[in-house]
Amino acid sequence: MKYKYLDHTADIMFEAYGNSLNELFENSALATEESMVNLAQIKPKLKKEISLENKNIEYLLFDFLGELIYFKDAELLLFSKIKVDIKKEEKLYKLKALLKGEKLREEHEQKVDVKAITFHKFEIKKLKEKYSARVILDI
Amino acid sequence: MEEETRLGPPKEIKKISDVVWELPSSFKKGMRVPARIIASEKLIKEMDSGVFDQISNVATLPGIVNPAYCMPDGHWGYGFPIGGVAAFDVENEGVISPGGIGFDVNCINGDSKIIGEYGYTVLIKDFLNNKHINTKSIYFEAQKEISTKPILFLKKEIGSKIFEIKTKSDYKIVATTDHPFYTNEGMIKVKDLILKKHFLAVYPFDGVPYEAVNDKVILDEDNIKKISPDHKKIVNILKERKLLPLTLNSEKLPILTKLIGFLSGDGWLGYSYNRKRNRNQWAIRAIGKKENLLQIIDDLKKLGFKASHIKTKSYSSTVKEIGGNKRIICGESTQLSITSQSLAVLLHALGVPKKNKSRNPIFLPKWIKESPLWIKRLYLSGLFGAEMSSPIQAKNEKYRFKEPSFSQNKILALENSLKEFLQEIKDLLKEFNIDCTKIYKQKGVINKFGEETIKIILKLSSTTDNLINLWGKIGFEYCEDKKRLSLLSLQYLKFKKAILNKIDTIVENSFQLKNNGLVQAQILRYAEDNNVSSSLIKSRLYNNCKNIETRISKNFFLSFNEFILKYGLKNGGDYVWDEIESIKEVEDSTEVYDFTINHKDHNFIANNFIISNCGMRLLLTNLTYDQFKPHLKNIVDTLFKRVPAGVGGEGFVKIDKQEFLKVLEGGAHWAVKEGYGWEEDLEVTELNGKADWADVSKISKKAIDRGYNQIGTLGSGNHYLEIQRVKEENIFDKKLAKKWGIFPEQIVIMFHTGSRGEGHQIATDYLRVFLDVMDRKYNIKILDRELACAPFNSPEGQDYWRAMACAVNFSFANRQTIAHRIREVFSEIFKKDAESLGMKQVFDIAHNRASLEEHKIDGKNKKLLIHRKGATAAYYPGRKEIPKKYREDGSPIIIGGSMSTGSYLLAGTEDSKNTFCSTAHGSGRTMSRNKAARIFGKDIKKYLDDLWKEKGIYIRSTSLRGAAEETGESYKDINEVIKSTHLAGISKPVVRFLPIGNCKG
Structure with missing residues (x-):
């Protein structure tokens, strides 16, 4: 399972999983995108690259998901193919991501508009070699 | 497997009345105030447990004013619950206790010493008899001490365990388990302190005991007469300022004493010809760094005198040494000029020497010799602030300080008088148990009159105890640099002394063991077990070496x-x-004793609970339901097309980023100026449609990117635009409804949106800023990262406050342009202009906003920062925040309900003063979106069809899932919410509206 949505009264809460940090970030990003639109309809027509870095892996995920929200508002872009590459150099996590998707069109089946990633109950857990992340999206 | 939400309050909840419930501050660790929930029994039972968790988290925030509130439509949010209201005090200050610094010196042992603002100590139990005393406090944000007035004093029976906390440098304090101490991790209660992890903040200055003073006259009119020929005017001024006759117990004497000490060192006082005024005049100059001169200005203000003239000039003067050597001294000197004639005469009469100091004798004023120790201390600390050497170490001495010294220059003729003065200082120091080693003379410089001078020096002993007495009991006034360094030096010595004492004990015990016949190996093991090296014990016990310190x-x-x-x-x-x-x-x-002192660094602005600044706007029409009904589908379909909604969304207002900055500063004013709407709309918009403290330099490029194309968009989630109908039986306050333009069968339009992506980007940006500085810079600890905050008066807090205003303005402009769009659509379809259709605005009000307001707390007006997250301002009649048109009615409150249950218009009522003028904002969800989508998702089309066919409600939504999530069944019973706020006396229903058409995001 890549991710699942959990019950939250007012907003959206999901848990994403991955065998590596890269996978965890990719799946968290897909969960975020999926909450806004039917992702199956989003074709990889355009691409964007982003790079971020942070000492704190949770803040890195927070910022990374924040970038997706930014592209949605600033350029109406939604992404369905996401490739993440995280490297740890000394104490710093460096992230490079390749995002593929397209501009939102009327034919797309919309869900809700995510306005922000929140830190409420936000966490990344590592159990044995598996990672999971819990995120609440403000809508 | 999904988490099921638990419902209902925790067992600790107390019922206060039918609609008011309280979680006491004992409910959760760190709560500073109780949390109150306004709700009927039915509603509170249905609230998810997250509400209670979150509102009690809010109650832990520093600076919160009692109590934290949650409105009846409260539900789980993030950080704050939705429906949360919290007020924070913007103007108050912090405290200090001698051993550990506490915000509230809350329940500490009666024999604890409290340091008063003038450097004396009072036992806390004696405070009751000395209520006029102000305490020294620490203003944490500035890391500075200030003086504060204790505002609340209680003596109470101990209800809990008592603990003694001892620090490495031997401070001890006894306190109850809940007494908070200021630590490197913020305020921590005694029971939560962890050894090795927490460092306590201590203020090493010891002060001297306070002694009551009598009303003995030190100075009267006769003394002034002797000095000043035109004494009448001067006497009058001094009398007016309560400085004459001056008694020992005058509340102004402490400040005067400090000043006299300082000016006797680094000051000049004289009576000379003033060219500008063409007569002889008195003048005073104080010399020092600007920060110290500013303190003097403050103190002069307390005496009733103004001075502000600070001048920095560079100088270059030649100092001639005796023997012919010349030195050129260059630098900058900063001076404060004080021109008050009466103050100069007063200070001179009290003992500040006149004119060139090297040519005039100096003496210790007689009245000081006869004063209690704490007054003597004030004189010495002022004098030392000017002329005592700062703590200093010799180059190769890392652990000790040099002998402090105090010196002055006088012409040869005054050698004896200066010696006498230094002898008097020496005697005075003896009263503080401070020893001097010698008084000796050196050749001085040549003064500007070409006369030889002599320098006489008083050296103080540099033993640890002597320095602790000097810096701990006297210290420095009007010299921040010396004061701060002396506090550090003092603490260092105390730390060192404590370690030495510990070693001494071990050494003594070792002697004992030796006498008892233990062998060397046993004794050395004992010493090592107690962290004392065996070589030290060997040298003391067996080699008779005494000076252990260096070793x-x-x-x-x-x-x-x-x-x-x-x-x-x-x-x-x-x-x-x-x-x-x-x-x-x-x-x-x-x-135990308890007194509360307010603290300034705890005014703060919290971040993420005031984000989207969304709000409601209500427009009227003069159409009746029957007139409107045939056009319903057409209107809703057209509005759905013309007012973009849903994910992202590009608005109909096309502007560039440059113009967007004007939107952020102008709010609804920008929109009206651009032709979107009517002037009169502004009068019935909160803040008249503009948060005028907005500053676009405080927001990021990203926020602008996310916002500039979104003006005129609704968004999604619970944002919507609704056509509603007034039914006669739903008008509850006929008089007010009529006055506000509402009549039976009327069609009205209500919509709900906010500052969209821009507002959220601002919140996210500052959330990251606050998370970074909150702990590191302001020592604020929070239970949830979403409660990230910074002091309101900090640079970060102020930046956010100004950035937030940009988001507020965006939301005003957004609703203003949408209102315009609605009028256009109605006008097109009814082929009449909007004015003829009576499309006036009733009100526009945010329900996610922080607002600076004045409220009465314990009978006093206070400036509070009210955070309302999913709560609406409900001002009782007469408040200035209410538009003039409605002021006597109480503020209009627009409450959006779900699509099947209807919405309300309320008015603020008298008891809203209890909830910091706040009430509910909507009906509040009960079912999670996920669950609602699961239950209604499959058949949502049929559900919507049925609504249309059976109830005549027509709904358009950009997302079917969105519609399923927003079904009426997912929400609380709005009637119950309104009833609760009415019973609580915070707002009253005016009219209820029923939905007939709806555009959803």
Whole structure:
């Protein structure tokens, strides 16, 4: 399972999983995108690259998901193919991501508009070699 | 497997009345105030447990004013619950207690010493008899000490365990389990302190005991007469300012004493010809760094005199040494000029020497000799602030300080008088148990009159105890640099002394063991077990070596510089960190003391609970339901097309980023100016449609990117635009409804949106800023990262406050352009202009906003920062926040309900003063979106069809899932919410509206 949505009264809460940090970030990003639109309809027509870095892996995920929200508002872009590459150099996590998707069109089946990633109950857990992340999206 | 939400309050909840419930502050660790929930029994039982968790988290925030509130439509949000209301005090200050610094000196043992603002100490139990005394406090944000007035004093029976906390440098304080101490991790209660982890903030200055003073006259009219020929005017002024006759117990004497000390050193006072005024005049000049001169200005203000003229000039003067050598001294000197004639005469009469100091004798004023120790201290600390050497170490001495010295220059003829003065200072110091080693003379310089001078020096002993007495009992006034360095030095010496004492004990015990016949190996093991090196014990016990200090320095002490790095404040300041040595339970008296002092650094602005600034707007029409009904589908379909909704969304208002900045500063004013709407709309918009403190330089490029194309968009989630119908039976306050333009069968339009992506980007940006500085810079600890905050008066807090105003303005402009769009659509379809259709605006009000307001707290007006997250301002009649048109009615409150249950218009009522003028904002969800989508998702099309066919409600939504999530069944019963706010007396229903058409995001 890549991710699942959990019950939250007012907003959206999901848990994403991955065998590596890269996978965890990719799946968290897909969960975020999926909450806004039917992702199956989003074709990889355009691409964007982003790079971020942070000492704190949770803040890195927070910022990374924040970038997706930014592209949605600033350029109406939604992404369905996401490739993440995280490297740890000394104490710093460096992230490079390749995002593929397209501009939102009327034919797309919309869900809700995510306005922000929140830190409420936000966490990344590592159990044995598996990672999971819990995120609440403000809508 | 999904988490099921638990419902209902925790068992600790107390019922206050039918609609008011309270979680006491004992409910959760760290709660500063109780949390109150306004709700009927039915509603509180249906609230998810997250609400209680979150509102009690809010109650832990520093600076919160009692109590934290949650409105009846409360539900789980993030950080704050939705429906949360919290007020924070913007103007108050912080405290200090001698051993540990607390915000509230809350329940500490009666024999604890409290330091008063003039450097004297009072036992806390004696405070009741000395209520006029102000305490020294620490203003944490500035890391500075200030004086504060205790505002609340209580003596109470002990209800909990008592603990003695001891620090590494031997401070001890006895306190109850809940007494908070200021630590490197913020305020921590005694029971939560952890050894090694928490450092306590200590203020090393000891002060001297306070002694009551009598009304003995020190100075009267006759003394002034002797000095000043035109004494009448001067006498009058001094009398007016209560400085004449001057008595020992005058509340102005402490300040005068400090000033006299300082001016006797670094000051000049004279009576000379003033060219501008063409007559002889008195003048005073104080010389020092600007920060110190500013303190003097403050103190002069307290005496009733104004001075503001600070001048910095560079100088270059030639100093001639006796023997012919010349030195050129260049630099800058900053001076404060004080022109008050009466003050100069007063100070001179009290003992400040006149004219060139090298040519005039100096003496210790007689009245000071006859004053209690704490007044003597004030004189000496002022004098030392000017002329005593700062703590200093010799180059190769890392652990000790040099002998402090105090000196003055006089012409040869005054040698004896100067010696006498220094002797008097020496005697005075003796009263503080401070020893001097010698008084000796050196050749001085040649003064500007070409006369030889002599320098006489008083040297003080540099033993640890002597320095602790000097810096701990007297210290420095009007010299921040020396004061701060002396506080650090003092703490260093105390730290060192405590370690030496410990070693001494071990050494003594070792002697004892030796006498008892133990062998060397056994004794050395004992010493090592107690962290004392065997070589030290050997040298003391077996080689009879006495001076252990140097020998052990390397092993036990940090050098002074290392100490500063470890225990000093990063940017310097008036307190020092100390490690906890032990915390143990003790038997104590049955009474403890509690006094509360407000604290400035705890005014703060919290971040993420005031984000989207969304709000409601209500427009009227003069159409009746029957007239409107045939056009319903057409209107809703057209509005759905013309007012973009849903994910992202590009608005119909096309502007570039440059113009967008004007939107952020102008709010609804920008929109009206651009032709979107009517002037009169502004009068019925909160803040008249503009948060005028907005500053676009405080927001990021990203926020602009996310916002500039979204003006005129609704968004999604619970944002919507609704056509509603008034039914006669739903008008509850006929008089008010009529006055506000509402009549039976009327069609009205209500919509709900906010500042969209821009507002959220601002919140996210500052959330990251606050998370970074909150703990590191302001020592604020929070239970949830979403409660990230910064002091309101900090640079970060102020930046956010100004950035937030940009988001507020965006939301005003957004609703203003949408209102315009609605009028256009109606006008097109009914082929009449909007004015003829009576499309006036009733009100526009945000329900996610922080607002600076005045409220009465304990009978006093206070400036509070009210955070309302998913709560609406409900001003009772007469408040200035209400538009003039409605002021006597109470503020209009627009409450959006779900699509099947209807919405309300309320008015603020008298008891809203209890809830910081706040009430509910909507009906509040009960079912999670996920669950609602699961239940209604499959058949949502049919559900919507049925609504249309059976109830005549027509709904358009950009997302079917969205519609399923927003079904009426997912929400609380709005009628119950409104009833609760009415019973609580915070708002009353005016009219209820029923939905007939809806555009959803």
